[in-house]
Amino acid sequence: MIKKKNNAYRLIKTNTPKLALIHHATGFSPNRLASLFLKVTAQEDLVIQKKTKDGFWDWKLADDTAYKYLKKEITAYLKKNVDTSTFQLMLEHFNTNYLTKEYFGEDYQSLVNTYQFQEGPLKDFVREAFIAINPLTADMSPQERAMRNQRLGKISVKHWIGDITNYDYFSQAPGFMMSNVQQALQYIDLYIMNLLHEKQLDSELSNLSVNQRLEQKLIPKASATKIKKPKI
Template sequence: MIKKKNNSYMLIKKNIAKLAIIHQTTNISPNRLVALFLKSFSDEDLLLPKKTKDGFWDWKLSDNTAYKYFKKELAGYMKRNQNDQGFLMMLEHFKSNYLAKEYFGENYQFLADNYYALEQPLKDFVKEAFIAVHPITPAMSPKEIAVRNQKLGKISVKHWIGDITNYDYFSQAPSFMMQNVQQALQYIDLYIMNILNEKQLDSELMKLSTNQRLEVKLSPKEALRTKIQKI
């Protein structure tokens, strides 16, 4: 059970449409996205006062709690809307309009391509180093081979943008590679922060939500079953 220790849960729930659209179109790490989102609020907005015998105190956000909030809300939102025509149209509108903005000279696709171009050499370096240090030998048992291949797979798999920094092997790469990736992420973070502050997007999402509620309200009710009269 997720404990609602502060207003993060309420803020994520209230803005889940915007967060879902950004996540689905940018491929940014869910953990990174929700962290950027919460940075746009003041402590006064985030903290939930709790009354105690000594007065009021604030429950702080525990590690990964906001990420758990977001995963739960995102799963529910996508289940309800992944085939909704209004939501799908909003996704295309968002990609062609908001991700095409050039807040500081480049659109989002350029920043994402630049990130992937810097991430791949880092992954290749770590992968080659891992294979050199941990080769498969005749003396290895099937279990040992499976464990070794599983670790190798974590390096090879495609990550959400920014997720690579959460893995231990990230710090095993040369410092200049890590710095290049971090710098590319800084530009992406700044771009996402600009999108999160787009008032026009908030207005458009409010209209989408209103239309979806009206469609539900005006949808034909299930025909009542004809009551069989006994003779």
């Protein structure tokens, strides 16, 4: 259980509005977002019982447990709030005032364009190589066809930004292609870390939470009508 291993769940729950907004607006990988969130969290605020033999935090343990919890929390949060007027206003404000920031010369969309420019050729290369090595043949059983198409689908499907590195096919690409993607991701990681450090955003999201609670209270409750049983 995540609660027994570390306190990442509590930190994530407290910061769910911010993490959900960043994920929804940027399309950034929940896996990487969980990892970056823990890395920008002060170590004195982070309690992870298991450490490496050298005394360092076991980041893999933290990332694995935090990722599962973060994905669950942001999914629930977005399902409840994404269509509300307060969230949509905050999303528009975030896109206009935060994703346009040029922390080191480029705004977020420019960094994403660079990343996708590198990701596309890598996926094309691996896809073409896979099709050449694993062609559809007449003697394939339905199960073999399904497995082959499933593996091909993992290459073809659109991933969250940064998730490509979690797939086995990524390591099958030429080294320079992997390096180009990873380098583009490093800049996006830095941008996301800057967003996580934004204190003004914390204040604005606090106001958003208050407005959301007020919005919920103003929703008229359906009055329960009492139905009298007919006398026989």
